[in-house]
Amino acid sequence: MNPAVSVEVTGLQVAFGRGRRAFRAVRNAGFSVEAGGSFGLVGESGSGKTTVLRALAGVLPPTAQVRGRMRMHGESLGAIRPRALRRRMQMVFQDPYGSLHPRHTVDRILGEPARVHGLDSIDSRIDEALAGVGLDASFRFRYPHQLSGGQRQRVAIARALIIEPDVVLLDEPTSALDVSVQAEILNLLQRLRRERTLTFVLVSHDLAVVSHMAEALVVMRAGEIVETLDVAALRTAAPQHPYSRHLLRASRGYDRAAASEF
Amino acid sequence: MVERRDPLLIVDGLNVTFDTPHGAVAAVRDVSFTLGREKLGIVGESGSGKSQTGRALLGLLARNGRMSARQLSFDDVDLLRAGEAERHALRGRRISMILQDPKFSLNPVMTVGEQIVEAFRVHAGVSRREARDRALAMLEAVRIREPRYVFDAWPHEISGGMGQRVMIAMMMVPEPDLIIADEPTSALDVTVQLQVLALLDDMLARRGAALIFISHDLNLVASFCDRVLVMYAGRVVETLGAAELHGARHPYTRGLLACQPRVDGDGADLPTLHRDPAWAR
Numbered sequence: 115m116n117p118a119v120s121v122e123v124t125g126l127q128v129a130f131g132r133g134r135r136a137f138r139a140v141r142n143a144g145f146s147v148e149a150g151g152s153f154g155l156v157g158e159s160g161s162g163k164t165t166v167l168r169a170l171a172g173v174l175p176p177t178a179q180v181r182g183r184m185r186m187h188g189e190s191l192g193a194i195r196p197r198a199l200r201r202r203m204q205m206v207f208q209d210p211y212g213s214l215h216p217r218h219t220v221d222r223i224l225g226e227p228a229r230v231h232g233l234d235s236i237d238s239r240i241d242e243a244l245a246g247v248g249l250d251a252s253f254r255f256r257y258p259h260q261l262s263g264g265q266r267q268r269v270a271i272a273r274a275l276i277i278e279p280d281v282v283l284l285d286e287p288t289s290a291l292d293v294s295v296q297a298e299i300l301n302l303l304q305r306l307r308r309e310r311t312l313t314f315v316l317v318s319h320d321l322a323v324v325s326h327m328a329e330a331l332v333v334m335r336a337g338e339i340v341e342t343l344d345v346a347a348l349r350t351a352a353p354q355h356p357y358s359r360h361l362l363r364a365s366r367g368y369d370r371a372a373a374s375e376f
Numbered sequence: 377m378v379e380r381r382d383p384l385l386i387v388d389g390l391n392v393t394f395d396t397p398h399g400a401v402a403a404v405r406d407v408s409f410t411l412g413r414e415k416l417g418i419v420g421e422s423g424s425g426k427s428q429t430g431r432a433l434l435g436l437l438a439r440n441g442r443m444s445a446r447q448l449s450f451d452d453v454d455l456l457r458a459g460e461a462e463r464h465a466l467r468g469r470r471i472s473m474i475l476q477d478p479k480f481s482l483n484p485v486m487t488v489g490e491q492i493v494e495a496f497r498v499h500a501g502v503s504r505r506e507a508r509d510r511a512l513a514m515l516e517a518v519r520i521r522e523p524r525y526v527f528d529a530w531p532h533e534i535s536g537g538m539g540q541r542v543m544i545a546m547m548m549v550p551e552p553d554l555i556i557a558d559e560p561t562s563a564l565d566v567t568v569q570l571q572v573l574a575l576l577d578d579m580l581a582r583r584g585a586a587l588i589f590i591s592h593d594l595n596l597v598a599s600f601c602d603r604v605l606v607m608y609a610g611r612v613v614e615t616l617g618a619a620e621l622h623g624a625r626h627p628y629t630r631g632l633l634a635c636q637p638r639v640d641g642d643g644a645d646l647p648t649l650h651r652d653p654a655w656a657r
Contacts, residue, residue: 158565159536292421292592294649297635301645319565326637326646349640364566365639367599373574376567
């Protein structure tokens with residue numbers, strides 16, 4: 115195993131349902147992410163990008179059939195994962211309104227994963243986790259409804275980081291936020307990645323967000339990876355696959371001529 | 377084309393206030409603009425008052441909302457003095473609204489076709505058979521490949537992009553003079569968004585109707601509309617021709633443009649917006 119590789123996915127297949135009516139959500143996906151790197155999964159609804167992320171996180175519903183190989187720092191990510199392995203990978207969800215328990219204080223939201231993983235000095239960890247995401251200690255005893263969308267997403271990031279993972283899975287982390295708040299959260303994520311040598315796997319429908327955050331990416335459509343490219347190719351508008359080019363053009367705004375070509 | 381001499385809509389000094397347990401909250405403050413036969417974008421972040429401006433024009437505020445204006449007129453109708461019956465006649469017939477999520481705008485217990493037929497029967501007063509023919513033609517016009525299938529489908533059986541095309545088809549039935557679209561494509565994939573906007577664009581051009589396009593997406597609005605109003609804290613802080621977006625003067629507009637990541641950016645930290653309390657005054 116190459117020690118520089120953090121996350122490795124080979125021949126991943128995910129199907130829902132059985133037999134002839136089975137829906138193949140992901141077909142033969144493969145990619146690898148360097149330790150400390152940031153990798154993007156891009157695609158439209160139904161492309162399978164979120165299913166790949168959920169397979170990595172081990173949070174697919176039990177009816178899903180997963181085939182193929184997923185590894186993190188050489189250790190296999192199977193259906194049953196030891197707690198020590200789970201601690202090394204955390205996920206941040208799209209909707210900061212739905213992903214925090216509405217009747218738990220920030221203190222409890224942050225303390226719970228730390229307790230589950232048997233960490234000590236939880237009190238000071240909570241203060242540090244809050245400070246790390248730019249929130250002062252006064253936020254500790256507030257409820258989610260007392261926070262703005264951006265503050266909630268900061269709490270969700272603090273919750274993911276409090277148990278000191280190596281890999282953070284980000285599912286559309288800013289798509290529910292205003293652009294000015296998005297800029298703050300993206301800057302925060304990049305700073306945390308640099309400071310803590312985190313590895314990111316980022317799912318987004320927004321090519322600009324992925325181009326900003328990642329070094330390499332895959333473009334997915336209908337469960338398949340249509341193209342793997344590094345971000346330099348995206349920035350210079352040089353993707354090869356027609357669908358990637360298509361997506362790039364559509365993301366630039368309204369263009370009547372482009373619409374006729376689709 | 378813009379007919380500045382004879383505006384379709386005049387909004388002068390519009391205010392919208394909501395009564396809450398914590399006192400009155402001003403959502404829209406002294407907003408004024410005129411609209412010709414053009415595409416006007418209203419852009420702002422959450423809480424800027426852009427949606428409430430659109431709703432106030434149709435008299436569709438929540439129960440705790442109050443509005444006032446020096447002048448609010450649509451064509452020859454004084455919207456401030458119009459009774460409920462007169463407003464009702466305008467809504468749908470001459471002014472239509474398209475909302476963000478077709479899932480909440482279509483009636484879930486009526487097939488798609490029946491809903492369009494109903495729109496034709498109410499607004500055009502035609503027979504059931506003719507309404508059906510026109511509904512199918514309308515579905516074809518919004519480029520639905522299998523209009524018969526969609527006609528018989530229930531709203532939950534069609535995709536978001538399809539649902540939004542159906543909404544556009546329904547809004548076009550009464551041939552309105554003004555369409556108010558509030559984030560009409562925000563729930564859609566970018567490639568579908570492009571197709572739906574092209575459709576709306578073609579329909580507007582064919583009928584010579586005007587559009588108010590409410591959105592959080594400055595670049596999208598600037599690429600689609602003729603003019604853009606930028607709202608902040610209930611006020612219009614800047615009005616721009618869509619082509620002059622990058623010549624924006626107001627620090628809020630400039631800040632919004634700067635803080636967006638770009639596909640061809642360099643990955644360096646994004647500038648963040650520093651809000652000046654003076655903008656809200």
